[in-house]
Amino acid sequence: MPDSLTVAPTPDPRRVRAPDGSLLTPPAGWALLPPGDAGLTRRVKAAGPSWTVVEKVGRKLFSRGVWAPEAHIQAARAGLEAERATPAYAKRRASDVARREREQAEYEVEFANAVLRFLRFSSTFTALAKRLAVAVTAHAIPVGSGTVARTERIPLERRAEAAVIAWLRHQTTAYDNMRIARVKGARREVRRELAEISRALLEVHRREVPHAPSACALCTAVEHPPQPR
Numbered sequence: 001m002p003d004s005l006t007v008a009p010t011p012d013p014r015r016v017r018a019p020d021g022s023l024l025t026p027p028a029g030w031a032l033l034p035p036g037d038a039g040l041t042r043r044v045k046a047a048g049p050s051w052t053v054v055e056k057v058g059r060k061l062f063s064r065g066v067w068a069p070e071a072h073i074q075a076a077r078a079g080l081e082a083e084r085a086t087p088a089y090a091k092r093r094a095s096d097v098a099r100r101e102r103e104q105a106e107y108e109v110e111f112a113n114a115v116l117r118f119l120r121f122s123s124t125f126t127a128l129a130k131r132l133a134v135a136v137t138a139h140a141i142p143v144g145s146g147t148v149a150r151t152e153r154i155p156l157e158r159r160a161e162a163a164v165i166a167w168l169r170h171q172t173t174a175y176d177n178m179r180i181a182r183v184k185g186a187r188r189e190v191r192r193e194l195a196e197i198s199r200a201l202l203e204v205h206r207r208e209v210p211h212a213p214s215a216c217a218l219c220t221a222v223e224h225p226p227q228p229r
Contacts, residue, residue, distance in 0.1 A: 004045070004049045004050050004051070004052075005018060005024075005051045005052070006051075006052045006054055007019070007024065007051050007052070007053055007054070007067075008053070008054065008055060008056075009055050009064050010023065014026070016051060016067070024051075026051065027069075029069055029070055030067050030069055030070060031067070031069075031073055032053075032065045032067050033065055033066045033068060033073050034065045035063040035064065035065050035066075039080055040073075040076055040077060040080055041066055043076035043079065044068045044072055044073055044076045045066065045068070047069075047075070047076060048068070048069065048072055049068070050066050050067060050068035051066065051067040051068070053066065053067065100143075104141075104143065108137055108141055110156065111137050111141050111156070111163075112136075112137040113133075114159070114160035115132070115133040115136050115137060115160045115164060116129055116130070117157070117160070118157065118160045118164060119132065119133065119164065119202065119205070119206075121205045121206055122206055122208045123208070124208050124209075124210055128205065128218075128219060128222060129205070131222050131223075132164075132218070132222050135222060136160075136164050137163075139163075139167055140159075140163040140167070147163065148162040148163060149162075149163045165195050165198050165199070168202075168221075169191065169194050169195070169198060172198065172201065172217040172218055172220075172221050173198070173217075175190070175191075175194055178190065201216075201217060201218050204216070204218075
């Protein structure tokens with residue numbers, strides 16, 4: 001029986017690439033369990049040797065499924081389906097959903113307050129700051145959004161700052177329509193330059209100097225957000 005491995009996909013759906021670069025064909029009697037059901041995947045892996053297929057796209061890793069003995073997959077699926085059909089599972093599931101919804105609501109308030117602390121707008125722009133905090137939070141914190149607001153690797157205050165700068169980059173600059181050279185570091189440099197512009201825009205609203213909203217990119221973006229494409 002082969003050892004458990006983490007492998008990479010190949011153009012041939014029946015072959016994978018091992019860590020040492022060699023090409024492997026799953027043993028007879030094995031099947032590919034698609035990704036998407038973490039509980040089933042855990043059971044299949046615990047049942048014996050398996051090959052976890054992982055593809056790297058840019059800096060991110062994506063699961064492409066698990067090769068394992070088909071008998072293990074069928075047994076794990078049958079056992080899990082039986083467990084999920086019990087009243088106890090349904091009750092536990094409902095409790096988990098309620099807990100996650102509660103935690104999400106609490107994080108939404110916590111994150112919006114962190115955004116407000118970062119903005120530090122003058123009293124003249126208090127209402128604008130609140131609307132901006134709501135807009136940034138709504139974009140940044142949905143579960144599965146993949147934004148910086150969902151990571152715990154950096155402090156909350158830095159997450160809020162990064163989320164504001166990202167929102168401004170997309171809503172108040174031409175970034176989304178820019179043609180950026182495919183040269184290493186080019187996109188990072190463009191983002192750095194736009195971040196400086198965004199920070200300068202924020203500074204305008206940290207002073208007690210009223211201005212015409214129609215002439216302000218930030219005021220316009222908050223009051224009249226672009227319609228979803």
